[in-house]
Amino acid sequence: MAMENFRQFLVALSATVLFGVVSIIFVLVWVLQYREGLAWDGAAGEFNWHPLLMVAGFIFIQGIAIIVYRLPFTWQCSKLLMKFIHAGLHLVSFILAVISVVAVFDFHNGAKIPNMYSLHSWLGLTAVALYCLQLVLGVGIYLIPITPVYWRAAFMPLHIYSGLFLFTSVVAVALMGITEKLIFGLNNPKYKDLPPEAIFVNVLGLLLVIFGALILWIATRPSWKRPSEQVLHTLHTDGGGEDNTKVGPSLSQLTEGADSETTGDVRKRLNKLDGAD
Ligand code: HEM
Ligand code: HEM
Known part of the structure; x- marks a missing residue:
């Protein structure tokens, strides 16, 4: 089935995937080149899983899950299959976010750093908890066949609003985390001296904002919506x-x-x- 403005859609989709993949590469380069690498040993290498899994899982995979219904080449697939793909990608994103939170808690406990003192951690944990709720409600309302059709339609505007709001919040929380880490981690030269690591990671923040903006753009174009069954x-x-x-x-x-x-x-x-x- 033809989509209106198909070319613009392809440009937006390619840019989204490009910015998302480059963001993941930036986090990898950050933790592997500038920081202590990756390990699961209660030390800094374990903390580094936190930004990597948040960006790759909670931001990139969640973003793709949100726009998956909009891909015109999936329109010949049944709606049920697309629901499983949408829900499955959100589940993967949630699992990676949980592992990422475990990594930072474990690191904090090992290094005797207090937990849950920052605004970043408050908003971050709230986002993970609400995302879990959205996932459970989504499965309950749209996958379990006994839910009345009336409920499904009535709940949809809330599902879409809370999904987009959560996604946007997660990008904002990541920006706070990045800034915190640069302030804590850069000593001699400090963050305010703008060393190469600071410039590199500031660019990562910009890439995440652009990725988020593109996902929101695609998910809010009425003419790119999957047509009704x-x-x-x-x-x-x-x-x-x-x-x-x-x-x-x-x-x-x-x-x-x-x-x-x-x-x-x-x-x-x-x-x-x-x-x-
Ligand atoms: C800590 C969530 C992304 C850096 C935390 C904590 C949570 C959290 C719940 C508290 C852990 C504890 O108290 O032991 C999130 C969420 C993110 C995210 C939901 C979603 C994208 C990032 C990113 C970075 C980052 C991209 C970049 C390095 C930090 C740092 C801490 C931390 C430095 C320790 C200091 C603190 O508790 O604020 N994060 N985070 N976070 N996160 Fe994130
Ligand atoms: C649509 C978010 C979980 C079923 C959407 C949309 C968003 C979203 C933003 C609008 C997409 C668009 O307009 O193209 C989320 C988030 C979830 C989640 C953040 C998890 C935390 C689920 C689950 C199901 C589900 C588990 C169960 C199948 C649907 C359905 C649509 C939808 C049926 C309508 C698609 C359409 O008719 O075009 N979701 N969702 N969602 N979601 Fe979810």
């Missing part, structure tokens, strides 16, 4: 026949008295049933 079904079967296995009014009911209505119009109307399929 009913529109896809109608186009695949090349007709407006009723399909009693689908939820909501049939296409023929929706288009009654509007023979000249275009597919775009039908799609707009059906999208009002957001989350019902």
Whole structure:
């Protein structure tokens, strides 16, 4: 199925993947070249898993999970399969975030550094907890088949808002963490003397902001939204026949008295049933 402004979508998607991958490479170079490398020994090498897993898992994978429904080459896949992919990627992102938090707690306990004293840690742990809630509610409402269709549609605007809000918060929390680490970690020359490590990691912060902005852009373009199952079904079967296995009014009911209505119009109307399929 054709997507409106497909070229712009491809440009936005390529830029998103590029900025995301380069951000992960930047964290790797930071911890391996400028810092103590990676290890699981209660020392600095263990702390370094924290930024790496947060950027690769909680930011990059979460971002991709959010836009996965928007990829036009997945539109021929069933909605159920896409739900499993969306939920599965969010689950992976959550697991990596938990391991990342364990790494920093373990490091703090080993080095006798207090836990949970900073705003970064308060907001960060809250984001991880709310993300878990979003995941459980998402599975309960959209994957378990007994949830009424009415609930699914009613909950969707909240699901989308809280998902985008959490994603944005996680990027902001990462920026706070990066700044803290530069202030703690750079001594002689200090952060204020702007050594090469500071410039490099400031650029990492910029890359994360651009990645976040691109994900939000893609996820909020109405014309790039995955069409409703009913529109896809109608186009695949090349007709407006009723399909009693689908939820909501049939296409023929929706288009009654509007023979000249275009597919775009039908799609707009059906999208009002957001989350019902
Ligand atoms: C500590 C969460 C990203 C640097 C913490 C703690 C949490 C947390 C919950 C508290 C651990 C404790 O008290 O023992 C998050 C979340 C992130 C994130 C949700 C999401 C992206 C980052 C990044 C860095 C970073 C990218 C960059 C190096 C730190 C530092 C600490 C810390 C230096 C120890 C000081 C403190 O407790 O504030 N983080 N973090 N964090 N994080 Fe992050
Ligand atoms: C859509 C976030 C977990 C089902 C969305 C959207 C966001 C989002 C931002 C809007 C995407 C768009 O408009 O293209 C999240 C977050 C989750 C999560 C942050 C985990 C923490 C889940 C789970 C399910 C689920 C576990 C269960 C299947 C859906 C569905 C849509 C959706 C059905 C509508 C897609 C569409 O009709 O185009 N989610 N989600 N989500 N999500 Fe989630």
